[in-house]
Amino acid sequence: MSTLLHLDSSARTRSFSRELGARFAARWREAHPRGLYVHRDLARQPVPPVGEAWTTICDTLLAEQITEPADYRKAVRTAAEREAWAVVEPLLSELLAADVVLVGAPMYNFGVSASLKAWIDQVTFPRMSLAGTTFVVVGARGGSYSKGRLVRRTTTTSATCVTSSPGTSVWPTRASSTPS
Numbered sequence: 001m002s003t004l005l006h007l008d009s010s011a012r013t014r015s016f017s018r019e020l021g022a023r024f025a026a027r028w029r030e031a032h033p034r035g036l037y038v039h040r041d042l043a044r045q046p047v048p049p050v051g052e053a054w055t056t057i058c059d060t061l062l063a064e065q066i067t068e069p070a071d072y073r074k075a076v077r078t079a080a081e082r083e084a085w086a087v088v089e090p091l092l093s094e095l096l097a098a099d100v101v102l103v104g105a106p107m108y109n110f111g112v113s114a115s116l117k118a119w120i121d122q123v124t125f126p127r128m129s130l131a132g133t134t135f136v137v138v139g140a141r142g143g144s145y146s147k148g149r150l151v152r153r154t155t156t157t158s159a160t161c162v163t164s165s166p167g168t169s170v171w172p173t174r175a176s177s178t179p180s
């Protein structure tokens with residue numbers, strides 16, 4: 001059974017990345033009627049930024065060369081680390097169980113939103129491999145960053161779908177939308 005993990009991270013309700021992500025998810029669900037669909041809204045239910053106990057878990061993983069996610073728990077030893085792990089564990093389980101991770105990523109100050117960055121920090125561990133997992137990123141941004149001089153400023157938001165494995169995309173890789 002195939003599993004799609006769908007992450008949203010726009011602070012807006014009328015959001016291009018939400019709209020494009022929803023379209024991708026709908027197509028995926030049509031194509032995988034028996035698949036498992038998991039949706040996590042990082043803007044509405046934000047995960048906290050990593051704290052010191054998270055970093056000491058990582059120190060132990062590195063010192064003891066623990067690289068298998070199934071063994072990460074062995075690096076959780078103190079009360080503070082157990083508390084930090086209680087945040088990581090459900091997020092990491094969702095990520096590791098997913099065949100496809102669909103990431104809704106609005107551009108905020110030339111990067112991803114703080115809510116998405118917090119999730120990335122929580123679930124990314126030293127030498128972790130996600131080989132075999134397909135990532136689909138639906139991004140939205142307000143500015144134009146193509147090469148050359150800006151000749152005309154428009155109100156167009158561009159939204160792009162990028163996928164980590166060729167052939168995964170179920171719709172065109174580039175789309176443009178104008179806010180209504």
Ligand SMILES: Cc1cc2nc3c(=O)[nH]c(=O)nc-3n(C[C@H](O)[C@H](O)[C@H](O)COP(=O)(O)O)c2cc1C
Nearest residue numbers: 010012015016017106107108109110140141142143
């Ligand atoms: C806090 C914030 C920072 C932003 N920073 C940028 C930026 O650096 N570059 C850009 O092109 N657009 C920027 N924008 C515009 C958003 O990328 C644009 O509105 C996009 O459509 C947001 O995605 P969404 O429609 O999924 O909410 C910013 C918007 C917000 C709210």
